Amino acid sequence: MTDNKTENRTEKKNRLALIIPLVIALAAMCAETVRCFYGIDMGDESFYVSESLGLFQGMMPFVEKTNSGVGMSFLLLPVMWIYSMFSPDLSGVILALRLTFMVFRFAVWLTIFLLLKKHVPSERLMWAMLVLAPFTGSCGTSPGLALSYNTIGALFMLLSGVLLYCAVNEEQGRSYVAKLVSAGFLSGIAVFAHPLQAFTVITLMTVLFISEKKGRRFKSVLLYASGGIAEILIVMIPVMAQSGPDALLKGLGAYVGRKASMKRDTMETLVSIKAFFLKFWFFMCATFGAAAVFFFAFKKKLSLEIKDIFMCAAAASAFEGTAFVMLQPYNDMGMPELGAAGMLCMFFTFFFGKKNRLVYFVSLPCFIFILLEIFVAATDRPSNRFVFMVPAVWVFVLVLITADRKMLLRAACATAVMALVCELRQFFVFRDLEEGAKLDTKMGSGPYAGLYTCKEKADQINALQTYIKDNTDPGDRVAFRDSFSAGYLMSDGLVWADSTWDTLHYFENANANDYCIYLFEFYQRTGAIPDTVFYVEKSRATSIDDDSVTYTDFVKQYYDETGSREFEGSIKRIRIFTNNGTFDGNLEKWME
Numbered sequence: 001m002t003d004n005k006t007e008n009r010t011e012k013k014n015r016l017a018l019i020i021p022l023v024i025a026l027a028a029m030c031a032e033t034v035r036c037f038y039g040i041d042m043g044d045e046s047f048y049v050s051e052s053l054g055l056f057q058g059m060m061p062f063v064e065k066t067n068s069g070v071g072m073s074f075l076l077l078p079v080m081w082i083y084s085m086f087s088p089d090l091s092g093v094i095l096a097l098r099l100t101f102m103v104f105r106f107a108v109w110l111t112i113f114l115l116l117k118k119h120v121p122s123e124r125l126m127w128a129m130l131v132l133a134p135f136t137g138s139c140g141t142s143p144g145l146a147l148s149y150n151t152i153g154a155l156f157m158l159l160s161g162v163l164l165y166c167a168v169n170e171e172q173g174r175s176y177v178a179k180l181v182s183a184g185f186l187s188g189i190a191v192f193a194h195p196l197q198a199f200t201v202i203t204l205m206t207v208l209f210i211s212e213k214k215g216r217r218f219k220s221v222l223l224y225a226s227g228g229i230a231e232i233l234i235v236m237i238p239v240m241a242q243s244g245p246d247a248l249l250k251g252l253g254a255y256v257g258r259k260a261s262m263k264r265d266t267m268e269t270l271v272s273i274k275a276f277f278l279k280f281w282f283f284m285c286a287t288f289g290a291a292a293v294f295f296f297a298f299k300k301k302l303s304l305e306i307k308d309i310f311m312c313a314a315a316a317s318a319f320e321g322t323a324f325v326m327l328q329p330y331n332d333m334g335m336p337e338l339g340a341a342g343m344l345c346m347f348f349t350f351f352f353g354k355k356n357r358l359v360y361f362v363s364l365p366c367f368i369f370i371l372l373e374i375f376v377a378a379t380d381r382p383s384n385r386f387v388f389m390v391p392a393v394w395v396f397v398l399v400l401i402t403a404d405r406k407m408l409l410r411a412a413c414a415t416a417v418m419a420l421v422c423e424l425r426q427f428f429v430f431r432d433l434e435e436g437a438k439l440d441t442k443m444g445s446g447p448y449a450g451l452y453t454c455k456e457k458a459d460q461i462n463a464l465q466t467y468i469k470d471n472t473d474p475g476d477r478v479a480f481r482d483s484f485s486a487g488y489l490m491s492d493g494l495v496w497a498d499s500t501w502d503t504l505h506y507f508e509n510a511n512a513n514d515y516c517i518y519l520f521e522f523y524q525r526t527g528a529i530p531d532t533v534f535y536v537e538k539s540r541a542t543s544i545d546d547d548s549v550t551y552t553d554f555v556k557q558y559y560d561e562t563g564s565r566e567f568e569g570s571i572k573r574i575r576i577f578t579n580n581g582t583f584d585g586n587l588e589k590w591m592e
Contacts, residue, residue: 054495071192153194184227291316
């Protein structure tokens with residue numbers, strides 16, 4: 001009788017251990033879906049859609065458009081095509097793509113759960129996946145809920161690592177082959193979305209080779225590579241068939257060889273790296289050290305081993321990092337603190353935790369990717385963008401999966417709950433508003449239709465949309481200067497820019513003349529210059545009157561100013577320049 005009671009009690013506990021995280025996860029999904037309707041960002045989020053719009057209108061990827069984001073925009077084409085079947089114009093496109101992103105991220109979340117349930121106890125896996133669920137955005141607690149080069153690349157590479165881990169733990173057979181090939185295919189998509197993910201592929205290949213049994217190491221790597229090659233062929237063969245091999249090779253040469261339009265010198269790179277490590281690691285290491293001393297002092301009373309002390313200290317630093325983020329509402333710059341905690345956790349998981357190869361397939365590749373991003377982009381911002389995808393979060397997952405002590409499980413669960421609160425408390429998209437503003441005005445038309453923002457921003461967007469539409473006709477080739485990607489979504493014209501994230505006047509004209517060359521090369525490839533150029537003057541100093549930029553002379557020579565209007569808000573003025581028909585077709589002299 002007693003045994004039956006004990007069994008029933010255990011069964012109830014196990015059921016509760018599954019139900020609680022499931023309920024929280026469903027609540028998180030509902031809250032995330034609601035949040036899709038709030039906040040407007042006319043920068044990054046509009047860029048992702050406008051880049052895809054150019055290809056949707058007929059621009060050839062990797063041939064006519066060769067900027068580094070063209071792979072990401074190519075991947076959005078199926079979504080744009082499906083959306084066009086239900087809507088005759090771009091009204092509400094941003095909301096539609098946000099909801100698509102939600103479906104995408106939770107589909108990845110569910111797939112990972114199904115893959116790992118064979119290898120991890122269900123109750124632990126449920127909590128582990130709960131930790132992962134809210135962090136599949138692009139910027140942690142204030143994400144742009146968008147399909148972007150960040151989110152597509154990171155999510156598919158995350159799924160690739162899990163597939164490889166599962167394949168290594170299986171015997172040869174159809175499932176083993178399918179997982180390896182699928183991982184390669186998804187990795188190929190990730191590289192298209194974000195070219196730097198190619199280094200992640202190399203890392204995963206190395207990890208796969210080391211982790212596999214000796215007799216099938218080369219076979220596994222080849223199967224993984226074959227999936228990636230298949231993805232490349234599926235994308236490139238149709239493009240080559242339409243454009244011809246010569247045009248494709250020339251375009252790929254421009255795509256691979258194109259240098260960043262905003263260059264940073266070595267000293268700037270070192271300053272950014274120093275800022276990242278000093279600012280974020282100092283606090284985490286201090287917390288870690290204090291926690292380690294505390295747990296060591298009570299080592300005997302708590303019956304802790306050395307590895308437990310290190311893992312508890314790492315969990316404490318992660319907890320502190322999450323709390324730090326929670327205390328900074330409306331500020332996404334706190335994300336790297338938690339990232340530093342995650343990296344610290346990962347380090348000690350390697351050396352003091354119960355070893356689990358998941359960390360090598362999931363956390364290690366992303367950690368290396370972030371470091372490469374910091375070096376390549378010469379900024380600590382990449383840590384902010386990618387930190388919640390894997391390095392921090394997956395270490396919490398590993399603690400939940402592998403920890404033997406209830407103390408560690410509770411610490412990880414507490415961090416998960418804090419992080420969920422951190423994620424769900426903010427109903428806005430980054431850069432949308434200041435603290436205290438109310439998102440109580442619904443947009444009724446245009447690309448942002450269906451979204452709620454503050455009244456001041458809604459009024460400005462409505463005025464911008466009306467002015468831009470009134471000054472473009474269907475079929476007009478339009479270009480917007482100074483990174484106003486939203487303009488392409490508001491106009492009726494054709495996107496006529498190699499990149500809708502225009503850096504001509506961005507960051508006070510940094511290397512603007514280098515960027516001019518890319519514009520002129522794009523005009524050469526497409527055989528036409530824009531019909532209309534919009535100069536969007538923001539709060540920072542940008543103007544057509546800046547004679548230090550070659551493109552300014554080009555516009556003044558071949559365009560006439562046909563309109564100008566001032567606005568209230570972040571956009572100060574828009575000036576319109578219309579092609580006057582005097583261009584002689586000679587772009588070579590402008591590229592010298």
